[in-house]
Amino acid sequence: MTAHLHDWLELIFRWFHVIVGVAWIGASFYFNFLENRLDRAASRNREGMAGHLWAIHGGGFYYLEKFKVAPPSLPQTLHWFKWEAYFTWITGMVLLILVYYLNTQSYLIDPRVADLSPALAIVLGLATLAVSWVVYDQLCKSRMAERPMLLAGVIAVLLVLLSIAMTSLFGGRGAFIHVGAAMGTIMVANVFFVIIPNQRDLVDALKENRAPDGDKGKAGLQRSRHNNYLTLPVLFIMISNHYPSTYAHEWNWLVLVLIMAAGAAVRHYFNVRHLPQRKVWILPAGALLMVLAFFITMPDTRAPGGADLPEISEPVDDQAIRAVLDQRCIACHAANVAQGGIRLQDDADVHRLASRIHATVVANRSMPPGNVTGITDEERAMISAWYQGLER
Numbered sequence: 001m002t003a004h005l006h007d008w009l010e011l012i013f014r015w016f017h018v019i020v021g022v023a024w025i026g027a028s029f030y031f032n033f034l035e036n037r038l039d040r041a042a043s044r045n046r047e048g049m050a051g052h053l054w055a056i057h058g059g060g061f062y063y064l065e066k067f068k069v070a071p072p073s074l075p076q077t078l079h080w081f082k083w084e085a086y087f088t089w090i091t092g093m094v095l096l097i098l099v100y101y102l103n104t105q106s107y108l109i110d111p112r113v114a115d116l117s118p119a120l121a122i123v124l125g126l127a128t129l130a131v132s133w134v135v136y137d138q139l140c141k142s143r144m145a146e147r148p149m150l151l152a153g154v155i156a157v158l159l160v161l162l163s164i165a166m167t168s169l170f171g172g173r174g175a176f177i178h179v180g181a182a183m184g185t186i187m188v189a190n191v192f193f194v195i196i197p198n199q200r201d202l203v204d205a206l207k208e209n210r211a212p213d214g215d216k217g218k219a220g221l222q223r224s225r226h227n228n229y230l231t232l233p234v235l236f237i238m239i240s241n242h243y244p245s246t247y248a249h250e251w252n253w254l255v256l257v258l259i260m261a262a263g264a265a266v267r268h269y270f271n272v273r274h275l276p277q278r279k280v281w282i283l284p285a286g287a288l289l290m291v292l293a294f295f296i297t298m299p300d301t302r303a304p305g306g307a308d309l310p311e312i313s314e315p316v317d318d319q320a321i322r323a324v325l326d327q328r329c330i331a332c333h334a335a336n337v338a339q340g341g342i343r344l345q346d347d348a349d350v351h352r353l354a355s356r357i358h359a360t361v362v363a364n365r366s367m368p369p370g371n372v373t374g375i376t377d378e379e380r381a382m383i384s385a386w387y388q389g390l391e392r
């Protein structure tokens with residue numbers, strides 16, 4: 001019952017998280033598109049107007065116009081976009097607790113990386129989110145803000161260091177999610193502490209008939225830009241738990257950095273696509289980073305799963321493997337609890353899934369999660385030898 005309840009809470013919050021996340025990032029992409037595609041020439045003769053845009057969607061024509069600064073008076077209804085962002089963070093934090101903090105042994109702590117106690121792991125995780133925001137925020141408020149490229153470079157270096165730090169503290173899956181949660185926290189805090197207050201100032205200025213605070217405007221723009229480049233990397237991290245070949249790799253921090261850089265590059269391409277110099281090379285450069293990550297994560301079939309496993313000289317038959325699976329896997333992979341849709345009770349299924357079993361137990365060692373069932377290196381070596389035997 002409690003396990004089932006936990007499962008359903010996770011389901012509901014994950015669903016919720018994806019829905020509000022789509023709404024947030026979708027709106028953000030849409031407004032980026034508007035900004036980039038405004039017909040500025042057409043509005044040149046309309047005083048105070050920056051540009052307009054025609055669109056068709058859902059069978060209707062839409063006409064939008066952007067003001068250079070603000071309309072002469074405040075409209076009666078003004079739509080704000082902020083709850084999508086706040087709810088994405090709230091549901092994300094609930095998920096972090098449900099999936100990682102209530103289950104530190106499976107996905108957060110990996111004794112091969114660092115033998116943390118559950119309480120320490122959780123404190124370190126939460127502290128990472130808070131410290132990341134404070135450091136980032138201070139950097140943005142420092143004099144470095146006057147040199148946007150330098151600031152972006154420093155933030156990128158810090159993200160690399162964060163990836164290294166997280167993967168040296170937590171198991172791969174929990175490490176990736178904490179890098180993502182730190183970036184997500186920064187993005188939402190940008191909305192909450194900088195972007196929305198700046199918009200509020202714009203509105204107040206209009207009401208009070210004064211000029212808006214230029215500094216606030218500048219800061220808002222800077223934070224929006226940063227958020228824009230963080231979206232694709234964070235989206236990858238949200239789905240990364242499906243890809244043990246990335247997070248469970250020996251060089252997982254590097255793989256993460258490459259994929260994040262690829263995401264930022266693709267985002268950059270879409271940001272500058274409409275400009276006279278389209279910089280098409282950015283896309284192949286991003287693709288190249290992905291190809292690099294592909295080759296780095298390629299399982300080594302010559303020494304499957306690494307040379308550190310004990311040698312097994314005799315052939316290993318199904319019966320021997322059955323004993324290992326029954327002891328180490330069945331608790332989570334039987335007919336009644338088929339985690340990840342994987343059932344390991346029948347030998348036929350085991351043969352069908354042999355390559356996945358090999359990949360998760362030997363090559364990237366993501367199974368059993370956090371090695372909760374205490375599989376030995378000897379047993380991993382047995383699965384490796386059994387798998388080699390099957391292939392021939």
Ligand code: HEC
Nearest residue numbers: 241328329332339340342356357360361367368369372373
């Ligand atoms: C404590 C529970 C638990 C134990 C024990 C466990 N697993 Fe899993 N396994 C999971 C969960 C949860 C998933 C789903 C992971 C996901 O979708 O992110 C999974 C997914 C898998 C997958 C599919 C993932 C993929 O990348 O193909 C395979 C294969 C697998 N497990 C094999 C094994 C084997 C073999 C063992 C025993 C050596 C084992 N598991 C032990 C919980 C467990």
